[in-house]
Every structure is written in structure tokens, then in C-alpha cells.
Amino acid sequence: MAGFDDLASERSKAQFDVEEMKVIWAGSRHTLEVSDRISRLVANDPVFRKDTRTMLSRKDLFKNTLRKAAHAWKRIIELRLSEEEAAELRFYVDEPAFMDLHWGMFIPTIKGQGTEEQQQKWLPLAYKMKIIGCYAQTELGHGSNVQGLETTATFDPQTDEFIIHSPTLTSSKWWPGGLGKVSTHAVVYGRLIIDSKDYGVNGFIVQLRSLDDHLPLPGITIGDIGMKFGSGAYNTMDNGVLRFDHVRIPRDQMLMRVSQVTREGKLVQSNVPWQLVYGTMVYVRQKIVSDASCALSRAVCIATRYSAVRRQFGLQSNGIETQVIDYKTQQSRLFPLLASAYAFRFVGEWLKWLYMDVNQRLQASDFSTLPEAHACTAGLKSLTTSATADGIEECRKLCGGHGYLCSSGLPELFAVYIPACTYEGDNIVLLLQVARFLIKTVSQLGSGKEPVGTTVYMGRVEQLMQCHCAVQKGFLELSADLVQAAVAHCQLIVVSKFIEKLQQDIPGKGVKGQLEALCNIYALFILHKHLGDFLSTGCITPKQASLANAQLRSLYSQVRPNAIALVDAFNYTDHYLSSVLGRYDGNVYPKLYEEAWKDPLNDSVVPDGYQEYIQPILKQQLRNARL
Ligand SMILES: CCCCCCCCCC/C=C\CCCCCCCC(=O)SCCNC(=O)CCNC(=O)[C@H](O)C(C)(C)COP(=O)(O)OP(=O)(O)OC[C@H]1O[C@@H](n2cnc3c(N)ncnc32)[C@H](O)[C@@H]1OP(=O)(O)O
Numbered sequence: 274m275a276g277f278d279d280l281a282s283e284r285s286k287a288q289f290d291v292e293e294m295k296v297i298w299a300g301s302r303h304t305l306e307v308s309d310r311i312s313r314l315v316a317n318d319p320v321f322r323k324d325t326r327t328m329l330s331r332k333d334l335f336k337n338t339l340r341k342a343a344h345a346w347k348r349i350i351e352l353r354l355s356e357e358e359a360a361e362l363r364f365y366v367d368e369p370a371f372m373d374l375h376w377g378m379f380i381p382t383i384k385g386q387g388t389e390e391q392q393q394k395w396l397p398l399a400y401k402m403k404i405i406g407c408y409a410q411t412e413l414g415h416g417s418n419v420q421g422l423e424t425t426a427t428f429d430p431q432t433d434e435f436i437i438h439s440p441t442l443t444s445s446k447w448w449p450g451g452l453g454k455v456s457t458h459a460v461v462y463g464r465l466i467i468d469s470k471d472y473g474v475n476g477f478i479v480q481l482r483s484l485d486d487h488l489p490l491p492g493i494t495i496g497d498i499g500m501k502f503g504s505g506a507y508n509t510m511d512n513g514v515l516r517f518d519h520v521r522i523p524r525d526q527m528l529m530r531v532s533q534v535t536r537e538g539k540l541v542q543s544n545v546p547w548q549l550v551y552g553t554m555v556y557v558r559q560k561i562v563s564d565a566s567c568a569l570s571r572a573v574c575i576a577t578r579y580s581a582v583r584r585q586f587g588l589q590s591n592g593i594e595t596q597v598i599d600y601k602t603q604q605s606r607l608f609p610l611l612a613s614a615y616a617f618r619f620v621g622e623w624l625k626w627l628y629m630d631v632n633q634r635l636q637a638s639d640f641s642t643l644p645e646a647h648a649c650t651a652g653l654k655s656l657t658t659s660a661t662a663d664g665i666e667e668c669r670k671l672c673g674g675h676g677y678l679c680s681s682g683l684p685e686l687f688a689v690y691i692p693a694c695t696y697e698g699d700n701i702v703l704l705l706q707v708a709r710f711l712i713k714t715v716s717q718l719g720s721g722k723e724p725v726g727t728t729v730y731m732g733r734v735e736q737l738m739q740c741h742c743a744v745q746k747g748f749l750e751l752s753a754d755l756v757q758a759a760v761a762h763c764q765l766i767v768v769s770k771f772i773e774k775l776q777q778d779i780p781g782k783g784v785k786g787q788l789e790a791l792c793n794i795y796a797l798f799i800l801h802k803h804l805g806d807f808l809s810t811g812c813i814t815p816k817q818a819s820l821a822n823a824q825l826r827s828l829y830s831q832v833r834p835n836a837i838a839l840v841d842a843f844n845y846t847d848h849y850l851s852s853v854l855g856r857y858d859g860n861v862y863p864k865l866y867e868e869a870w871k872d873p874l875n876d877s878v879v880p881d882g883y884q885e886y887i888q889p890i891l892k893q894q895l896r897n898a899r900l
């Protein structure tokens with residue numbers, strides 16, 4: 274059978290130790306063991322089936338998501354899963370749901386922005402899921418411009434309460450995940466008003482629904498904002514709309530780590546920077562970078578396996594056509610994506626470390642690395658999500674017509690992934706933040722303040738001083754170019770973190786060699802993509818450009834025999850991939866054929882509507898023909 278033989282023979286060609294590469298991909302032997310065990314647990318549990326997801330109505334889809342979330346929580350309790358294991362379970366269940374915002378944003382916000390007392394009060398309730406929370410920041414009229422939010426939180430000294438209010442239609446909270454139908458509580462971002470004075474945006478814990486009957490509390494209007502792009506996909510999430518009509522909350526429900534409001538209505542600033550109000554976004558952006566490598570590697574795994582199974586043209590002497598993976602054009606589209614998946618994995622690992630480091634420093638009142646952490650998380654979130662969204666679509670095209678079928682797994686993966694380019698900060702808006710950070714760093718070059726961390730290279734580039742003078746003429750005017758500079762800076766981080774990874778001890782036969790090839794492919798591919806910039810700025814000569822391209826082609830040939838093993842190293846189950854084209858056994862055609870018959874349209878041979886709509890046309894044609 275074509276697919277079986279092809280993938281088995283590909284696996285036998287691998288020139289490196291796949292089991293050791295699995296460890297590298299997972300991060301450690303321990304993480305691999307956990308992820309392997311939990312992925313199988315999910316794959317073998319019928320409640321976590323997802324093969325009919327794209328065919329369900331929104332209501333059925335959503336109810337099924339609630340069922341899965343409840344079942345996941347039950348399993349976490351029954352099996353006494355650790356936090357790490359629970360996060361893996363969520364990952365392999367592979368369905369966006371209210372739990373993500375509860376664990377991923379509501380809890381981290383209370384941890385990061387709440388005082389000790391507030392944490393002691395709210396975290397036990399949240400950890401036990403006695404309350405379910407979401408993150409209500411974005412409004413109908415403002416998402417990117419957080420300082421433009423309109424919701425008000427006015428202090429009432431008479432009652433020692435804040436009055437939360439939505440003064441306009443555009444101040445309606447709009448988009449928060451988990452808000453529409455599930456959350457009982459939210460961290461609501463609004464303008465702090467004391468004695469008619471506006472003190473800017475702060476977070477407030479607000480109860481939204483009754484814990485008895487789940488009805489919205491008085492003064493609160495909530496609903497779901499409606500269907501989103503694609504079938505299945507992000508429609509499992511209840512992104513919501515929320516309005517407040519003078520809702521009162523106790524004073525101690527303002528998150529007060531950054532600034533406090535006293536009983537007398539005085540605002541007291543802590544010694545922590547006000548930007549910590551944006552802290553949850555730094556945390557989530559860092560997580561999104563790690564997730565990018567998962568989504569991209571998943572698409573690449575599907576496209577690589579299918580490219581080894583699919584044959585077109587070029588009859589060989591044995592009468593068999595050529596595997597499409599052997600076409601150089603296919604390799605030049607696929608292998609840079611394979612290399613990107615590995616590159617994003619390693620930069621994600623580093624960013625996780627950077628985030629932990631900045632957090633430890635914050636605990637010790639050292640705020641010096643916060644601007645760099647903000648720039649790195651914002652920039653890498655932007656770069657990796659844009660490349661991943663484009664990469665998934667490229668993988669769909671690499672799979673030809675069959676890639677367009679839902680059973681390929683790629684349409685749903687694309688639909689569920691693309692909002693990552695927008696949520697947690699629009700990708701262009703985030704790059705402008707990086708550009709701003711770079712300009713600030715450049716402006717300090719002459720002042721004796723040495724650049725550190727990811728900007729250390731700037732101290733070595735003399736032309737940057739002139740660059741700063743040019744930018745002084747107008748940040749906005751040059752913003753399109755500055756965004757390109759921000760991307761280049763982030764690419765440099767990705768490449769250098771890959772190189773640093775290679776400097777670590779990497780055991781296993783041939784593993785390091787494969788990673789070196791992938792790292793070179795990534796770097797040379799980026800150079801190739803921006804060749805015009807490199808040539809026009811005189812960074813490389815035309816001769817060097819052509820040598821780089823020749824080297825890239827040679828690297829593709831080096832990776833070719835290892836391609837299937839390199840995607841096997843992701844260790845994805847067929848359940849997680851949910852793709853007929855990406856099946857581990859390569860048994861693509863019989864399963865595609867089988868899958869087609871499961872479509873509800875094939876429940877009857879003659880479709881509903883035939884009698885009403887088709888038959889009359891046919892009869893009409895018959896009459897016309899007689900005329
Ligand atoms: C089953 C049980 C187990 C389950 C486990 C589940 C685990 C799941 C985990 C999943 C994790 C997460 C899932 C999440 C899914 C994502 C859903 C999406 C959620 C959202 O989208 S929330 C809304 C996000 N919104 C945004 O991102 C808005 C974007 N806008 C901004 O960030 C800002 O407004 C701005 C663009 C940065 C502009 O800010 P501002 O107007 O203040 O402008 P300035 O440019 O003047 O900046 C001032 C100053 O502040 C610095 N700065 C800005 N941002 C930050 C920051 N985040 N941190 C630190 N510093 C910041 C900036 O550099 C300036 O500094 P300077 O004055 O130059 O020194």
C-alpha cells in the first residue's frame with residue numbers, strides 16, 4: 274500500500290536518533306514523558322473526540338466544549354494531575370474554551386496585580402474553580418489603545434465603593450473570551466475616577482453572574498458577540514459583550530499592587546512601575562510564542578508526511594511517480610517552515626526563561642529589565658504568529674486540493690490560529706512598541722549607557738547614531754520602515770537563540786548535525802527573503818548572495834532524507850493532528866475515501882431539497898427542450 278510503504282521507507286532513511294530529538298523538542302526527558310503520557314490519555318478518551326467538530330451547529334459545538342471542559346476538570350481532580358500535567362491535558366484537548374482565560378489571564382492578573390490580601394482572598398476560589406473569571410479589557414471602540422478605554426470606575430467615598438459604568442455604546446466590553454456565557458467574574462479594566470479626577474486605567478474584580486442561578490447581576494448586560502471565522506475553530510469560545518449600569522463593588526476589589534485608593538479616597542502609588550497594569554499581556558505574549566511553534570509544527574508535520582505519500586508526474590523506471598517532496602520547489606517552500614518550527618521552539622524556551630527572570634527581579638524590586646521583556650514579548654509574539662499563520666496557509670497549499678478538505682485538519686487549524694495575529698495586541702501595533710524601544714536605546718548610545726541583552730549589538734554599529742537623528746524627524750512618518758527594523762531586530766533574536774541552543778550539549782547520534790542544518794536554513798532563508806535589503810544596504814555583495822542561495826539548496830538536500838523523522842520528533846498523536854493527510858501510518862487514500870462518506874450530506878442518496886428545487890428545474894428543462 275502506497276502510504277504505508279512510503280513513510281516506513283522514509284523512516285528507515287533517517288540519519289539521526291529520533292528519540293533524542295524528541296527530548297530536544299520537548300525540552301527535557303521529563304517533559305517528553307509527561308507530554309507523551311497525557312497526549313495518549315486524551316487520545317484514548319472518547320469524550321475528547323473532535324472529528325465531528327466542523328459539522329456541529331454553534332449551540333451543539335459550544336455545549337460539547339462545556340462537556341469537554343467539565344470532563345477535563347474531573348480528570349484533573351481524579352488523577353490528581355500536577356499543574357504541568359493539567360496544562361498538557363488542556364493542550365492536547367485542543368479546543369479553545371473559557372478555561373484558557375480563567376487559568377491563562379484571570380488568575381495571572383490577580384497574581385501579578387493584586388496585593389497579598391487580595392491574592393489570599395481570590396486565588397483559592399479561582400484555583401478550586403468556585404468562581405470562573407475572564408479578562409475584560411477590550412471595548413467596542415478601543416482595543417489597541419488601552420489608555421483610550423471608556424469604562425469608568427468612580428470612587429464613592431460615602432459607601433466606600435467603586436461604581437462601574439459603561440457611559441457609551443463604544444465603552445461596551447467586547448471580545449473577552451469566556452465572558453459571553455460562562456464567567457462568573459471578570460477583571461474589568463476601567464478609568465479610575467476619584468473626586469472627578471481621571472487617574473487612568475486600572476483593573477477591578479467584578480462579579481458578573483449569580484453563583485446560584487448564573488443570571489447576570491443587577492445592572493449587568495452580557496451576551497455572546499456571535500460567530501467567528503471558520504467552522505468549529507474559535508467558535509468553541511464564548512467571546513462576549515458586557516455593559517455596566519452603575520454597578521457597585523467594594524473598594525478592595527480594585528487591584529491594588531500598582532496603586533491603592535485609601536478609605537478617604539486618596540490615591541497612593543507603590544514603588545512598582547505603573548506599566549505593571551499591562552503585566553498580564555507580557556505573560557500571555559510569552560505563552561503565545563511557545564504556542565506558535567506548536568501550531569506551525571503541527572501544520573508542517575501534516576504537509577511533510579503528505580508530501581512523502583503524494584506522487585505526481587515523473588514516472589521512474591519502476592513505473593512509480595515521483596514523491597512531491599522530491600521536487601525542489603516543494604522543498605524550498607516546506608523546509609524553511611520546518612526550520613521555523615524548530616527556531617520558534619527554541620526562542621520560545623528562551624522567552625520563558627526571560628519572563629521568569631524578569632518576574633524574579635520584580636519580586637526583588639528590580640524593574641530594570643521590564644522594558645526589554647516588554648519589547649521581546651511584543652516583538653516575538655508578532656513575528657512568530659504572523660509567520661505561523663502564513664505558514665499554515667502555505668502548508669495547505671503544499672497539500673494541493675486535499676489540503677482544502679476539513680479532514681486534512683488544515684482549514685480548522687488556520688481558522689483557529691489566525692486571531693493570534695490580532696489578540697493580545699495587533700501585530701503591527703506591537704512592532705511599533707519594539708521600534709519605540711529600539712529608538713530609545715539608540716538615543717542613549719552616546720550617553721555612556723551601554724546597551725545590554727538583546728540590544729548589545731547596537732553598541733557595535735556606528736551608523737545607528739545617524740539613524741537616530743533621521744528618526745527624530747518623525748516617528749509616525751517613518752513608521753512603516755521602523756516596523757521593518759523591528760522585524761529585523763526580532764529575527765536577529767530568533768537566529769541568535771537558535772545558535773545559542775546549538776552551543777549547548779546535544780546528545781544523540783546526528784541530532785546536532787540536523788539542528789545545525791535547520792538553523793542554517795532558517796538564517797539563510799531569512800536572508801534570501803530580504804535579499805533586496807541586504808544588498809541595497811551593502812551588508813552583503815551579489816557574490817555572497819549567490820553563494821548563500823547555493824548553500825540553501827545544498828541544505829535542502831541534506832534535510833530531505835531526514836524530513837519525516839524530523840516531524841516524527843514532534844511526537845504528535847493522530848488525535849492531536851486530526852488530519853487524514855498527516856496520519857502517522859501514511860494510509861491517506863483509503864481514509865480520505867472513508868471520511869467522505871461520513872459527511873451528513875451523504876446520509877441520504879437523494880438530498881433534501883431535491884423535490885422542491887432540483888426536480889422542478891429538470892422538469893422545466895424538459896419542457897423547454899420540447900419547445
Ligand atoms: C483545564 C485546567 C488547566 C488549564 C490550563 C490552561 C492554560 C491556558 C493558558 C493559555 C494562555 C493564554 C490564553 C490566552 C488566549 C488569548 C486571548 C486573547 C486575550 C486578549 O486579547 S486580552 C487584550 C489584549 N490587549 C492588547 O494586547 C492591547 C494592546 N495594546 C497595548 O498593549 C498598549 O495599549 C500599547 C499598544 C502598548 C500602548 O500603550 P500606551 O498607550 O500606554 O502607550 P505607550 O506606547 O505610550 O506606552 C507607555 C509605556 O509603557 C510601556 N509599555 C507598554 N506596554 C507594556 C507592557 N505590556 N509591559 C511593560 N511596559 C509596557 C511602553 O514601552 C512605554 O514605556 P516608556 O514610556 O517608553 O518607557
Ligand SMILES: Cc1cc2nc3c(=O)[nH]c(=O)nc-3n(C[C@H](O)[C@H](O)[C@H](O)COP(=O)(O)OP(=O)(O)OC[C@H]3O[C@@H](n4cnc5c(N)ncnc54)[C@H](O)[C@@H]3O)c2cc1C
Nearest residue numbers: 408409410411415416417448449450692695696697698701
Ligand atoms: C479571538 C479574539 C479573542 C480576544 N480575546 C480577548 C479577551 O479575552 N479579552 C480582551 O480584553 N480582549 C480580547 N480580544 C481583543 C483583542 O485584544 C483586540 O482585538 C486587539 O488588541 C486588537 O485591537 P483592536 O481590535 O482595537 O484593533 P485596532 O487597533 O482597531 O486595529 C485595526 C487596524 O488599525 C491598525 N492600528 C491600530 N493602531 C495603530 C497605530 N497606532 N499605528 C498604526 N496602525 C494602527 C492595526 O494595525 C489594524 O490594522 C480578543 C480578540 C480576538 C480576535
